[in-house]
Amino acid sequence: MKPAIEGGKPVREEFLVFGKPDIREEDIAEVADTLRSGWIGHGPKTERFEQMFAEYTGAKNAIAVNSCTAALYLSLGMLDLGPEDEVITSPLTYPSTANVILHHGAKVVFADVEEGSGNIDPVNIEKKITVRTKAVMPVHLHGFPCDMDEILDLAEYSSLAVIGDAAHAIETRYKNRHVGILGDAACFSFYATKNVTSADGGMITTDRDDWAERFKLLRMHGITRTAWSRFREKGFKFYDTVAPGYKLNLTDLQSAMAIHQMERIEDSWKRRTEIWHAYDEAFSSMQGIKIPPEPEDGRHARHLYPVRLELERLSITRDEFLEALKAEGIGAGIHFISLHLHSFYKNTFGFKPDDFPVAARISERTLSLPLSPALTDQDVDDVIEAVEKLLTYYAR
Ligand SMILES: Cc1ncc(COP(=O)(O)O)c(C=O)c1O
Numbered sequence: 075m076k077p078a079i080e081g082g083k084p085v086r087e088e089f090l091v092f093g094k095p096d097i098r099e100e101d102i103a104e105v106a107d108t109l110r111s112g113w114i115g116h117g118p119k120t121e122r123f124e125q126m127f128a129e130y131t132g133a134k135n136a137i138a139v140n141s142c143t144a145a146l147y148l149s150l151g152m153l154d155l156g157p158e159d160e161v162i163t164s165p166l167t168y169p170s171t172a173n174v175i176l177h178h179g180a181k182v183v184f185a186d187v188e189e190g191s192g193n194i195d196p197v198n199i200e201k202k203i204t205v206r207t208k209a210v211m212p213v214h215l216h217g218f219p220c221d222m223d224e225i226l227d228l229a230e231y232s233s234l235a236v237i238g239d240a241a242h243a244i245e246t247r248y249k250n251r252h253v254g255i256l257g258d259a260a261c262f263s264f265y266a267t268k269n270v271t272s273a274d275g276g277m278i279t280t281d282r283d284d285w286a287e288r289f290k291l292l293r294m295h296g297i298t299r300t301a302w303s304r305f306r307e308k309g310f311k312f313y314d315t316v317a318p319g320y321k322l323n324l325t326d327l328q329s330a331m332a333i334h335q336m337e338r339i340e341d342s343w344k345r346r347t348e349i350w351h352a353y354d355e356a357f358s359s360m361q362g363i364k365i366p367p368e369p370e371d372g373r374h375a376r377h378l379y380p381v382r383l384e385l386e387r388l389s390i391t392r393d394e395f396l397e398a399l400k401a402e403g404i405g406a407g408i409h410f411i412s413l414h415l416h417s418f419y420k421n422t423f424g425f426k427p428d429d430f431p432v433a434a435r436i437s438e439r440t441l442s443l444p445l446s447p448a449l450t451d452q453d454v455d456d457v458i459e460a461v462e463k464l465l466t467y468y469a470r
Pocket of ligand 1: 141142144167168170171239241242262263264265274275276
């Protein structure tokens, strides 16, 4: 059948948005309740969200901030980084993972990824450790757990901090341990497309009480008493500024959106898993596409469903495939184009594509298909039909 991009009939008339959030009436009611309550900033709902998140992950502390980027920034800030210091991370990630290292004036050191999961390869981390390395930032890409035993061993041996980028990994477990309790801190995202969303938002989990206290202070200007704690306490209280902090807190309005999603999180994950298996079953017998791997010992958060195109078997590129899917009425994404191929990183540090060959190869072929509990069975069938149609038509 002729693809829509070449004048054929599209699989869908109504466009299927990629990463559609699953917002229910109870979320809307909670937001409305917050709006009516007279307290919309940082307050009781954010504290409830933090508590729920700590319970869910098993972490001693959960500190809400206004993005995962803020969480990563504050976490790295615990390390007193300077221009001589190096932080190792994956190039196959969102820009903020590496950007925050630069914001602290330190050096970004990329270590290439594993072919299967696309996660940072501990073998490559080891090669990049020097006397100046201060931390490693593993990214649990798409929700697939990094090889944390290897990473934690390397970190312990070389006295490195481990700051996890768990933006995709709200439900991720590594060998039955939630990734939120592995390393010194883990950073989560509640951006619009994430498995739990507050439109924008983030959380830091840490078992280090000293870090947790510092995060609470720094997310709110470095002042000793927030408006909410002053309101709650009896008698007039003034605040003192004890550090030059930032404004990185999450509001109750945002937390209100997320708290019922936290209650539904396991049901949502089950629906994501159902869709995942439907895709796996359909795509595993098709030519020109490779399905994502499963963790051997752990749990995938099922945040993104990334397929790899076998370009040798197709007459179009990944970007053309994405355009053709769009014309069929299906939104898709790319997670990610390796950062060493982005202008800033390439031009500033002189990276060549072959410096991180595995990440570069994945960058050319990867494509994320819609995955959300908000998808109907018909939506899932449409995605499968569109992919099959394009693979058949553009088969080499
Ligand atoms: C791997 C990764 N890290 C960090 C972030 C930053 O998250 P946020 O948008 O909440 O700052 C993202 C955002 O999509 C991400 O995908």
